[in-house]
Amino acid sequence: MSPSTFSLEQSIRVPVHTLHDFLCDLHSYLALHPLIESIEDLPPTESLPNARRYRVLDRIPLGPFHIRTTYTAALESVSPNEIHGHAWQFPSVRLHTIYTLHASDDGTRLVERVSIEAPRPMRGFVTRQAGAAHAETLRKMKELLEDVSGSTLSSENRPSPTK
Numbered sequence: 001m002s003p004s005t006f007s008l009e010q011s012i013r014v015p016v017h018t019l020h021d022f023l024c025d026l027h028s029y030l031a032l033h034p035l036i037e038s039i040e041d042l043p044p045t046e047s048l049p050n051a052r053r054y055r056v057l058d059r060i061p062l063g064p065f066h067i068r069t070t071y072t073a074a075l076e077s078v079s080p081n082e083i084h085g086h087a088w089q090f091p092s093v094r095l096h097t098i099y100t101l102h103a104s105d106d107g108t109r110l111v112e113r114v115s116i117e118a119p120r121p122m123r124g125f126v127t128r129q130a131g132a133a134h135a136e137t138l139r140k141m142k143e144l145l146e147d148v149s150g151s152t153l154s155s156e157n158r159p160s161p162t163k
Contacts, residue, residue, distance in 0.1 A: 003115045004127040010138040013107035014145045016081065022145065023083050023099050023110075024075050026054045032140040035059060035133050042072065048086070051076035056087075060129060093118045093126055097134075112138065 012019055022028050026039050035058040042053040051074040059066040071089035078084055085097035094117040102109040112134060118126040 003117045004123055005113065005115050006127065006131045006134075007114070008112045008131075008135055008138055010110045010112075010142050011104065011107060012110060012142045012145055014149045016101045016103050016108045018149070019101055019108045019110060019145065020077070020080060020083065022141070023101075024052065024077050026052065026056070026073060026075055029137060029141075032144065033133055033137045035129070037068070048074050048076055051084075051086070091119060091122075093122065095130060110138065 030036055030039055036056055037059050038057045040055040042055055044051060044053060053072065053074045056071055056073050058069050058071070060069055069089060071087055071093075073088075074086040076084045076086070081101045083099040083101075085095070085099065087093075087095040087097075089095075096115045098113045100111045100113075102111070114130060114134065116123070116127050116130060
C-alpha cells in the first residue's frame with residue numbers, strides 16, 4: 001500500500017518556541033480543527049515513550065450526514081524545530097505528520113508534511129478530508145496565535161497614560 005502525501009506551509013508571526021509549544025499539545029487544536037469533536041489524554045506507550053498520546057473523536061462529513069469516528073493520536077517533540085504527529089484509525093488508516101519550524105525575520109515558517117496510508121477504496125477520501133482539515137487548522141492557528149501575540153505585544157508596548 002503506497003502512501004498518499006501532501007504538504008502545507010504557513011508563516012506565523014510568533015517565535016519558534018511559541019509555535020512549537022502550541023503544536024505539541026493536541027488540546028490546542030480543538031477549536032481550530034474542523035473535524036475534532038473531543039480529545040482525551042492517554043498514557044504513553046513503550047513504542048513512543050516521549051510522545052503525548054490522545055484519544056480523538058472526529059465528526060466526518062459524508063454528504064448530509066456526519067460519521068463519528070474515534071482514533072488514537074500522538075505528538076512527539078523530536079527537537080526544538082521538529083514535531084512528529086501520528087494517528088491510527090480503523091480500518092488500517094495511518095497518518096504521519098512532520099512539522100518543521102523555520103525561524104524567519106517576522107516569526108516562524110511552518111512546513112507540514114503528511115503521509116497517509118489507507119485502504120485503496122478510502123485513500124482518496126481520507127487524503128481530501130485530511131488535506132482540507134489541516135489547511136483550515138493552519139489558517140485558524142495563524143489567526144489565533146497572531147491575534148494573541150498581537151494583543152500581548154500591543155498591551156505590553158502600550159504607553160502608560162499620563163496625568
